[in-house]
Amino acid sequence: MLDVQPNAGHVALAQLEQHIPSVTIITQNIDGLHQRAGSTRVIELHGTINTVSCSAAEHGSLAWPDSPNLPFCSVCAAPLRPDVVWFGERLDLAKIQAAELASQTCDVFLAIGTSGVVAPAATFPMTARAHRARLIDLNLEDTPLSRHARHRLRGTAAQLLPALLAATWAE
Ligand SMILES: [Zn+2]
Numbered sequence: 261m262l263d264v265q266p267n268a269g270h271v272a273l274a275q276l277e278q279h280i281p282s283v284t285i286i287t288q289n290i291d292g293l294h295q296r297a298g299s300t301r302v303i304e305l306h307g308t309i310n311t312v313s314c315s316a317a318e319h320g321s322l323a324w325p326d327s328p329n330l331p332f333c334s335v336c337a338a339p340l341r342p343d344v345v346w347f348g349e350r351l352d353l354a355k356i357q358a359a360e361l362a363s364q365t366c367d368v369f370l371a372i373g374t375s376g377v378v379a380p381a382a383t384f385p386m387t388a389r390a391h392r393a394r395l396i397d398l399n400l401e402d403t404p405l406s407r408h409a410r411h412r413l414r415g416t417a418a419q420l421l422p423a424l425l426a427a428t429w430a431e
Pocket of ligand 1: 314315316317319333334335336337338
C-alpha cells in the first residue's frame with residue numbers, strides 16, 4: 261500500500277483547502293492518501309493502515325515497525341494490529357460525531373464515489389441535505405443517494421474533481 265500514490269482526485273481535494281480552508285474530508289478509506297496529498301482535516305471512519313497498536317490492551321499507537329515479521333507490543337508482547345476497523349468492530353464514536361457535526365454545518369457536501377448504502381457513511385449526505393447543504397453526487401453511476409442530489413456528475417473522482425476545481429476557480 262505504501263507504493264500507491266494519491267491520484268488527481270486526492271490532489272484536487274487537497275487544493276480545495278486553498279479556496280475553502282474549512283474543507284473536511286470524511287472517508288471510509290484507510291490508506292492515508294488524503295493526508296499524503298495534503299488534506300489537513302480528514303476523518304478516517306474506518307481507521308488507518310498506517311499505524312499499529314496493541315491487540316490486547318490500550319498500549320498506544322505507533323508507526324509500523326520496519327520489519328517483515330509480525331510485530332509485538334513492547335509492553336505486554338501481544339501481537340500488534342493495524343489501527344483499522346475490522347468486520348464486527350465498532351466505529352470510533354468520536355469520529356462519527358465529528359463527521360455528523362461537519363455534515364450538519366457544511367454549505368456544500370460532495371458525495372464522492374460512495375455506494376450510498378453502507379451506514380453510517382451513507383447517512384452523512386442526507387444529514388447535510390436535511391440541514392440545507394447543497395448535495396453534489398460524484399460517481400460512476402447512480403446510487404440511492406443520487407435522486408436526493410442537486411447535481412449529479414458522472415465519472416471518476418480523478419476525472420471530475422480537477423475539472424470541478426478548474427471550472428469553479430477559473431482565472
Ligand atoms: Zn500491549
